Amino acid sequence: YNFFPRKLKWSKMNLTYRIMNYTSDLRRNEVDRAFKKAFKVWSDVTPLNFTRIRSGVADIMISFGTKEHGDFYPFDGPSGLLAHAFPPGPDYGGDAHFDDDEVWSDDSKGYNLFLVAAHEFGHSLGLEHSRDPGALMFPIYTYTGKTGFVLPDDDVQGIQELYGKSITINSPLTCFNYSTSKILLFYAVTRNIKYVFFLSTRFFWRLHPQMVEAELVLLKSFWPELPNKIDAAYENPIKDLVFMFKGKKVWALNGYDIVEDFPKKIYEMGFPKEMKRIDAAVHVKDTGKTLFFTGNKYWSYDEEAEVMEAGYPRLIEEEFTGIGDKVDAVYERNGYLYFFNGPLQFEYSIWSQRIVRVLHTNSLFWC
């Protein structure tokens, strides 16, 4: 995250905003709602309050305009520049302008007004552009889905450095900075040569064995073709490939490249055609077998012979007693399997074939 020169910020917590005019792309109440929700993104994590006024001069004046619209920073017609805003200060300070040559929407069609407004209001409050591709304050527009917007950690840290933390306790938004929160859901984990990857929704954490802090990276910045929210992943050290699963498809990654002819269908590996997804996968180096977990059952795949082993599927509960009857994610390290199930992580000794420890899911991030 970055600040404007001299770290410009408002000297008060209660700010006003006024909507000067409207775009014809959306109904008035949709525009009102988009801006209100955009301000709430910032008031949720700071002591800031935003009050709408309908006359007079507000701290943050909001308007739609095209080309030259009065501030000598002209817009450029459709696409290109979408909007801009000024850092805190008198007169134009804090004001936000939206290019009405764009098509504004409240979903993925056109440009999502809420997302662009939340970004511009970050400028209005004193944040400059961030280099973090997953940050809201990253300068390039990315549609991040219709529901459940969560302010990325980079932006939370930046705005809280300016205005302090929110007064409300237990803000769910702090979950991503692996603080004291107890639950971080991991959809798939795998080991790639030097790193352990923890995949979740559209990000993954890269944890280097010698590092304490994990690095948060946008999944699509490495593998643009991969879908978000991977179901399962495992590394096959024999072929030096990482396999990623989503629904009925499987991708093979060689480093950061997707192997030709992938994605393939999982039934080509020997799974029944009616199988819909794989919950978790792990390769056990010593046996050369890869275990696949789906629902309350698991399969064993012989990587060398490239066939599914006979006598499977079996019930998870029968073989790995105590870990529950489903697996969210699993990975192997130093002879132990780490099963993730909801908020818990079970350390299972392959040698003694029993659970030796129960941990919190995000204990690996020192939560």
Place this chain on the structure above:
Amino acid sequence: IPIPLEDSHEFTEKDLQFAERYLRTHYDLRPNPAGIMRKSGNTVAAKLREMQAFFGLEVTGKLDEETYELMQKPRCGVPDVGE
């Protein structure tokens, strides 16, 4: 337009004008009255380097296809760096 180019990609005059305008809008590239030497920090190459560093691209100081492609993406009008 004196923009250092990286590869064989044929940039049109219009492309180069777009690239220069992009650097002026977002990286504080100052206009260069004809015949006057720029300060080293304000050359097109320096600004290209700034932009490539900002977006984590390979920093060459030359306009290449990847850099130009990124310039095409819809974005916020606030500068990435500078006053």
